[in-house]
Amino acid sequence: MHALSAGETAARLGVKVDTVYAYVSRGTLHSWREPGSRTSRFDPEEVERLARRGRPRRATRPPALDFTIQTSLTAIVDDDVLYRGESAIRLADKATFEEVARLLWTGEHDEPSANWKAAPVVLPEPSANRDRLRMAVVLASAADPFRSDLTARSVAERAGSLIATMTEALGSSVDSRTARLHLDDGHPPRRGTIAGRLWGRLAGISPTQGLVASLNAALVLLADHELAVSTLAARVAASARADPYAVVLTGLGPLSGPLHGGASRYAYQLLQTAFETGPEPAIAQAMEIHQRVPGFGHPLYPLGDPRARVLLEHIRAASPDDPVLALAERVISAVHMRTDLEPNVDMALAVLTLAARMPEDAGEAIFTIARTAGWIAHAIEEYGEQPLRFRARAVAAR
Numbered sequence: 001m002h003a004l005s006a007g008e009t010a011a012r013l014g015v016k017v018d019t020v021y022a023y024v025s026r027g028t029l030h031s032w033r034e035p036g037s038r039t040s041r042f043d044p045e046e047v048e049r050l051a052r053r054g055r056p057r058r059a060t061r062p063p064a065l066d067f068t069i070q071t072s073l074t075a076i077v078d079d080d081v082l083y084r085g086e087s088a089i090r091l092a093d094k095a096t097f098e099e100v101a102r103l104l105w106t107g108e109h110d111e112p113s114a115n116w117k118a119a120p121v122v123l124p125e126p127s128a129n130r131d132r133l134r135m136a137v138v139l140a141s142a143a144d145p146f147r148s149d150l151t152a153r154s155v156a157e158r159a160g161s162l163i164a165t166m167t168e169a170l171g172s173s174v175d176s177r178t179a180r181l182h183l184d185d186g187h188p189p190r191r192g193t194i195a196g197r198l199w200g201r202l203a204g205i206s207p208t209q210g211l212v213a214s215l216n217a218a219l220v221l222l223a224d225h226e227l228a229v230s231t232l233a234a235r236v237a238a239s240a241r242a243d244p245y246a247v248v249l250t251g252l253g254p255l256s257g258p259l260h261g262g263a264s265r266y267a268y269q270l271l272q273t274a275f276e277t278g279p280e281p282a283i284a285q286a287m288e289i290h291q292r293v294p295g296f297g298h299p300l301y302p303l304g305d306p307r308a309r310v311l312l313e314h315i316r317a318a319s320p321d322d323p324v325l326a327l328a329e330r331v332i333s334a335v336h337m338r339t340d341l342e343p344n345v346d347m348a349l350a351v352l353t354l355a356a357r358m359p360e361d362a363g364e365a366i367f368t369i370a371r372t373a374g375w376i377a378h379a380i381e382e383y384g385e386q387p388l389r390f391r392a393r394a395v396a397a398r
Contacts, residue, residue, distance in 0.1 A: 005039065014051075069227055069232075073377050081306070092221050092314070096195070097195060115192035119162075121139035123139070123169055137162065139165075167197050171201045203358055204357030211355070218352055221307040222345065224378075234248070264346040264367065269286075270282055272360075296341040322355045328351045349363040
């Protein structure tokens with residue numbers, strides 16, 4: 001019997017082609033690619049066994065709640081993410097994270113004070129970075145007597161300080177010179193950027209302009225992403241007129257999950273294992289543990305996550321000879337041989353953090369710092385809407 005195409009496999013199973021690839025990502029079905037081809041092939045005997053057994057059970061409830069919220073902040077259009085109508089892909093090449101945050105908060109391009117000042121908070125030692133971020137938000141809130149001022153100008157003015165406080169709460173400084181490193185992007189030097197300060201807190205190697213610029217690009221690309229689950233939670237809190245600190249704490253809940261902000265940790269572990277065993281065994285192990293390949297595939301980008309592509313290009317330009325990059329390419333190639341899945345931004349973030357010799361939880365910390373800018377922007381926007389507009393109704397379970 002000849003190998004089946006994805007279309008033939010879908011027809012035999014009575015499902016859509018997208019469902020076939022979902023089976024592959026969960027390890028229910030296996031695929032491969034013939035040399036020189038990007039078309040997935042499937043074992044007819046395995047497909048037949050699955051067809052006779054019946055498709056994997058699905059819940060009778062819908063997989064997701066489907067509703068829309070009007071926003072002027074972020075839109076996913078074709079192969080790009082737009083921040084207030086501007087390409088996040090292009091902004092990652094030319095703007096600092098601080099400038100992009102201000103664009104999201106105010107709609108303005110300028111950032112009059114790039115060197116955001118952190119609030120003086122004291123955290124217990126030792127603490128995991130995830131916990132340090134949460135405690136930093138709580139302590140910064142307690143130190144702010146005007147946290148209940150929800151006017152757009154006031155929230156935007158204090159947001160930079162909150163992000164700086166969260167940044168300074170991470171780990172311990174590796175190289176104090178990093179905070180003085182400016183981004184060489186054709187603009188006048190901007191020192192003390194969040195990217196440079198994050199590098200000093202998390203990286204295990206000396207900084208270079210290119211790698212710090214790659215970290216800045218990661219922050220820009222992760223600043224917002226439409227209505228991800230953490231952003232929706234943040235908007236619900238803002239709808240109840242929670243203060244900005246409480247909004248950020250609300251967003252931190254969903255973000256900490258392994259399917260959201262914590263996803264880069266599993267991609268990092270995949271790469272670490274691949275260093276020891278090679279790509280194929282590492283991928284097989286990851287699929288057995290997670291029922292998917294961490295760092296690959298995204299429901300909003302069937303042709304590939306553009307944020308991953310841009311961030312990997314930045315890293316490749318900054319450190320082309322790093323063995324982490326060569327390993328990542330081997331892992332990506334091995335995944336392509338079995339599926340049509342492309343790397344997502346979590347994989348690119350794992351490559352960056354591993355190349356910078358950061359700890360495996362660094363990706364989540366970077367994601368959190370970046371997305372805080374988006375949560376604040378959505379809070380500002382939500383404060384201008386009718387309060388308590390998110391009131392779902394329950395339906396009795398059958």
